[in-house]
Amino acid sequence: xxxxxxxxxxxxxxxxxxxxxxxxxxxxxxxxxxxxxxxxxxxxxxxxxxxxxxxxxxxxxxxxxxxxxxxxxxxxxxxxxxxxxxxxxxxxxxxxxxxxxxxxxxxxxxxxxxxxxxxxxxxxxxxxxxxxxxxxxxxxxxxxxxxxxxxxxxxxxxxxxxxxxxxxxxxxxxxxxxxxxxxxxxxxxxxxxxxxxxxxxxxxxxxxxxxxxxxxxxxxxxxxxxxxxxxxxxxxxxxxxxxxxxxxxxxxxxxxxxxxxxxxxxxxxxxxxxxxxxxxxxxxxxxxxxxxxxxxxxxxxxxxxxxxxxxxxxxxxxxxxxxxxxxxxxxxxxxxxxxxxxxxxxxxxxxxxxxxxxxxxxxxxxxxxxxxxxxxxxxxxxxxxxxxxxxxxxxxxxxxxxxxxxxxxxxxxxxxxxxxxxxxxxxxxxxxxxxxxxxxxxxxxxxxxxxxxxxxxxxxxxxxxxxxxxxxxxxxxxxxxxxxxxxxxx
Amino acid sequence: xxxxxxxxxxxxxxxxxxxxxxxxxxxxxxxxxxxxxxxxxxxxxxxxxxxxxxxxxxxxxxxxxxxxxxxxxxxxxxxxxxxxxxxxxxxxxxxxxxxxxxxxxxxxxxxxxxxxxxxxxxxxxxxxxxxxxxxxxxxxxxxxxxxxxxxxxxxxxxxxxxxxxxxxxxxxxxxxxxxxxxxxxxxxxxxxxxxxxxxxxxxxxxxxxxxxxxxxxxxxxxxxxxxxxxxxxxxxxxxxxxxxxxxxxxxxxxxxxxxxxxxxxxxxxxxxxxxxxxxxxxxxxxxxxxxxxxxxxxxxxxxxxxxxxxxxxxxxxxxxxxxxxxxxxxxxxxxxxxxxxxxxxxxxxxxxxxxxxxxxxxxxxxxxxxxxxxxxxxxxxxxxxxxxxxxxxxxxxxxxxxxxxxxxxxxxxxxxxxxxxxxxxxxxxxxxxxxxxxxxxxxxxxxxxxxxxxxxxxxxx
Numbered sequence: 039x040x041x042x043x044x045x046x047x048x049x050x051x052x053x054x055x056x057x058x059x060x061x062x063x064x065x066x067x068x069x070x071x072x073x074x075x076x077x078x079x080x081x082x083x084x085x086x087x088x089x090x091x092x093x094x095x096x097x098x099x100x101x102x103x104x105x106x107x108x109x110x111x112x113x114x115x116x117x118x119x120x121x122x123x124x125x126x127x128x129x130x131x132x133x134x135x136x137x138x139x140x141x142x143x144x145x146x147x148x149x150x151x152x153x154x155x156x157x158x159x160x161x162x163x164x165x166x167x168x169x170x171x172x173x174x175x176x177x178x179x180x181x182x183x184x185x186x187x188x189x190x191x192x193x194x195x196x197x198x199x200x201x202x203x204x205x206x207x208x209x210x211x212x213x214x215x216x217x218x219x220x221x222x223x224x225x226x227x228x229x230x231x232x233x234x235x236x237x238x239x240x241x242x243x244x245x246x247x248x249x250x251x252x253x254x255x256x257x258x259x260x261x262x263x264x265x266x267x268x269x270x271x272x273x274x275x276x277x278x279x280x281x282x283x284x285x286x287x288x289x290x291x292x293x294x295x296x297x298x299x300x301x302x303x304x305x306x307x308x309x310x311x312x313x314x315x316x317x318x319x320x321x322x323x324x325x326x327x328x329x330x331x332x333x334x335x336x337x338x339x340x341x342x343x344x345x346x347x348x349x350x351x352x353x354x355x356x357x358x359x360x361x362x363x364x365x366x367x368x369x370x371x372x373x374x375x376x377x378x379x380x381x382x383x384x385x386x387x388x389x390x391x392x393x394x395x396x397x398x399x400x401x402x403x404x405x406x407x408x409x410x411x412x413x414x415x416x417x418x419x420x421x422x423x424x425x426x427x428x429x430x431x432x433x434x435x436x437x438x439x440x441x442x443x444x445x446x447x448x449x450x451x452x453x454x455x456x457x458x459x460x461x462x463x464x465x466x467x468x469x470x471x472x473x474x475x476x477x478x479x480x481x482x483x484x485x486x487x488x489x490x491x492x493x494x495x496x497x498x499x500x501x502x503x504x505x506x507x508x509x510x511x512x513x514x515x516x517x518x519x520x521x522x523x524x525x526x527x528x
Numbered sequence: 529x530x531x532x533x534x535x536x537x538x539x540x541x542x543x544x545x546x547x548x549x550x551x552x553x554x555x556x557x558x559x560x561x562x563x564x565x566x567x568x569x570x571x572x573x574x575x576x577x578x579x580x581x582x583x584x585x586x587x588x589x590x591x592x593x594x595x596x597x598x599x600x601x602x603x604x605x606x607x608x609x610x611x612x613x614x615x616x617x618x619x620x621x622x623x624x625x626x627x628x629x630x631x632x633x634x635x636x637x638x639x640x641x642x643x644x645x646x647x648x649x650x651x652x653x654x655x656x657x658x659x660x661x662x663x664x665x666x667x668x669x670x671x672x673x674x675x676x677x678x679x680x681x682x683x684x685x686x687x688x689x690x691x692x693x694x695x696x697x698x699x700x701x702x703x704x705x706x707x708x709x710x711x712x713x714x715x716x717x718x719x720x721x722x723x724x725x726x727x728x729x730x731x732x733x734x735x736x737x738x739x740x741x742x743x744x745x746x747x748x749x750x751x752x753x754x755x756x757x758x759x760x761x762x763x764x765x766x767x768x769x770x771x772x773x774x775x776x777x778x779x780x781x782x783x784x785x786x787x788x789x790x791x792x793x794x795x796x797x798x799x800x801x802x803x804x805x806x807x808x809x810x811x812x813x814x815x816x817x818x819x820x821x822x823x824x825x826x827x828x829x830x831x832x833x834x835x836x837x838x839x840x841x842x843x844x845x846x847x848x849x850x851x852x853x854x855x856x857x858x859x860x861x862x863x864x865x866x867x868x869x870x871x872x873x874x875x876x877x878x879x880x881x882x883x884x885x886x887x888x889x890x891x892x893x894x895x896x897x898x899x900x901x902x903x904x905x906x907x908x909x910x911x912x913x914x915x916x917x918x919x920x921x922x923x924x925x926x927x928x929x930x931x932x933x934x935x936x937x938x939x940x941x942x943x944x945x946x947x948x949x950x951x952x953x954x955x956x957x958x959x960x961x962x963x964x965x966x967x968x969x970x971x972x973x974x975x976x977x978x979x980x981x982x983x984x985x986x987x988x989x
Contacts, residue, residue: 308923309923406923406924407864407865409924409926410861410864410865410924410925410926410927410928411861411864411865411866411898411926411928412865412898412899412901412926412929413901413903413904413926413929414903415899415901415902415903415904416899416901442898442899444896445866445870445896447869449869450867450869453867466867466868468863468864469863469864469867469868469951470863470864470865470866470867470868470869470951471864471867472865473866473867474867495924
């Protein structure tokens with residue numbers, strides 16, 4: 039992670055400098071200092087470049103003053119706010135990748151927004167390069183330290199503390215999602231979760247024997263085609279009850295299919311490598327729990343991860359199989375590639391029986407249909423509880439992880455009626471595919487307040503975004519952390 | 529075809545909706561939906577438990593009709609029920625009784641003469657007359673959708689619309705030569721491969737007050753082969769129904785006329801056949817649309833948005849309507865998104881969207897809002913033209929959102945709603961208000977109700 043510091047505005051002696059300038063306003067603060075050091079050269083350069091401080095405008099100068107290598111001037115536009123501050127920080131980090139140290143001026147911004155600049159920069163600076171062994175040093179990004187220049191250093195630093203914990207949660211999720219599937223199988227995933235006990239999380243890992251005892255036939259059915267055993271990871275953060283017994287915690291449940299071949303209903307070869315991130319729901323929940331623990335959130339929360347690999351081994355489950363879920367409900371497996379809902383069914387049932395949650399949110403890269411419905415800008419939100427849905431939508435908008443509400447209803451539920459079992463795992467072909475998947479999950483929530491986020495379109499980004507480099511997005515970590523912070527910390 | 533009466537006519541099979549079982553019947557009949565009990569040859573009870581709103585009562589009315597089997601004369605016994613409930617029962621029954629018989633050489637068996645038994649027929653008559661106009665609009669739409677494409681090509685479709693002049697509508701038909709003069713490059717390109725050229729039909733209802741009209745725009749592809757981007761053979765016969773949007777708009781106009789709505793309204797219907805031929809338009813072609821914008825064709829099977837774009841621009845610029853709504857069987861993508869129980873709702877104004885959705889709920893034609901995101905519009909940037917009609921082929925494309933983003937470019941700043949009815953224009957289940965696999969007429973009653981609820985107060989506009 040980028041080393042972040044907050045300091046009083048003063049021209050740096052070395053490295054890069056990023057100036058954030060307001061729209062249609064003369065340079066003030068550090069910018070004015072630099073302009074003086076350049077004998078009016080900054081204002082002249084900005085005029086020559088037609089720079090007005092509008093959103094999206096930028097000017098780059100090299101060696102504008104002794105010691106300073108690269109100068110980037112970014113327009114702040116008129117909007118203001120945390121989201122814009124994050125984007126500016128992200129743009130700054132991307133542009134300063136070639137400098138070892140950089141300073142960014144936030145002297146015109148309130149302390150909270152100065153911290154948001156740092157957050158945007160840190161989020162954008164992420165890189166997963168564990169497996170690049172021959173990359174030349176000069177091709178690697180060099181930036182290691184970013185100083186945010188602000189007159190409100192103490193307040194900004196205080197605001198940055200919890201944000202940093204969230205960034206670390208995001209990075210954990212991105213790391214997990216980026217890891218190749220031969221490395222990150224369910225056993226390894228569980229091991230990495232256990233390491234989070236260092237943050238104060240209580241981590242339990244259930245193996246095949248325990249899950250058999252609990253009757254988790256749906257989850258185990260998915261896992262049986264792989265030589266890599268499944269795991270159920272339970273991570274508890276008792277930030278409210280501390281040592282005492284936690285009651286009615288909030289529960290987050292993640293789909294963690296560490297690789298999804300589709301099983302016997304095998305997927306087409308083109309693009310199948312993407313299926314390493316079919317565990318993004320579980321990765322997000324792990325990152326969220328790390329964030330809550332890292333910032334010592336005053337909440338009792340449980341994260342449950344259903345970890346399996348869906349392989350077409352000789353013992354793999356078949357279309358036509360009927361499995362008995364932990365809830366006792368039977369499921370006819372029509373398509374072995376609709377495996378995520380089978381995993382979630384058993385994990386959700388376990389969460390209810392064991393923790394009697396205040397509410398549950400599950401995250402899953404569940405259906406291609408949600409991408410056909412919404413594209414990549416929104417995750418699909420399904421919920422049986424209006425208050426929970428409204429809070430998720432609002433938190434998503436606030437942190438730039440947008441959700442779109444999708445419908446549920448009896449008419450859709452009828453589509454998963456089975457001739458031989460209580461339900462089948464797909465219904466009606468492609469028609470309403472993400473809705474029937476949500477209906478399936480709803481059959482296991484026992485009318486508890488519940489929301490389901492189908493993140494198949496948002497878990498991975500094919501291009502750079504202001505605060506998210508191409509690749510794993512960790513969509514959901516910040517959203518759910520924000521929702522907890524705003525509504526559930528006592 | 530349905531009469532209000534106080535007593536069942538002789539020989540009619542009486543169907544009585546039963547709300548609650550009361551004393552459990554020895555047969556096990558408890559009034560549950562889909563339960564039917566034959567008490568004697570001329571009386572059947574039909575389960576109606578749980579019915580509490582208009583669409584649910586309409587479903588019970590349809591269930592009564594299904595329970596009637598092949599009886600030619602049936603009477604639905606709504607005596608003792610409120611008039612509004614009786615009318616809903618009648619509405620459901622009349623919609624369910626419809627079948628397309630024009631091409632059968634023998635009449636099909638089943639209910640033909642319907643009676644609705646009410647406590648006071650005179651009292652219920654005005655309410656029924658109002659409902660009946662909507663039903664007739666929907667049935668008109670169904671008749672058009674059911675017609676095969678060799679009979680209902682653009683010229684014939686226009687001829688049938690012309691016949692609506694008898695209902696008090698003004699009807700204009702623009703032929704290919706006139707469309708060329710106007711420069712309707714989208715509609716002309718889509719229609720250029722077919723033997724019968726495209727038409728743009730304008731239906732006008734004057735109403736009783738002076739105000740900008742409400743505008744309906746309908747996609748009327750009489751048959752959709754897909755063109756050069758040809759569709760797979762399986763199921764292609766259903767593409768005779770790719771004009772359901774235009775049919776629904778026509779049905780709504782008929783309903784407004786039949787009930788003498790005070791609201792001025794106009795429908796602009798783009799009619800074409802998307803055929804394959806040596807004259808057909810191609811992927812890669814660049815079209816100059818009626819609005820003057822250039823559009824790169826990516827897929828000739830995404831033709832609906834091209835003809836709608838011209839029709840939307842025509843309606844927007846000629847009539848400056850207070851609101852513009854388009855209906856189209858536009859994308860397979862919306863079926864993947866919402867299945868067959870809801871149509872996709874897109875738009876540029878939340879208030880209009882909410883009103884449209886509420887009208888849909890009122891008549892059981894349910895919608896669900898879907899987004900037009902910035903990326904959806906960006907995906908339509910073209911390297912050669914002002915925009916392209918859809919994103920290049922790839923897996924898992926949000927094509928319904930792309931189509932909506934495309935259409936939005938042609939409505940200017942008018943309040944606009946777009947209903948993608950591809951999943952709901954044909955009845956998917958056994959228990960709907962239309963025979964399974966038959967056309968539903970989705971949209972006609974919705975638009976009629978929307979006008980009644982939101983556009984008939986002259987002081988509001």
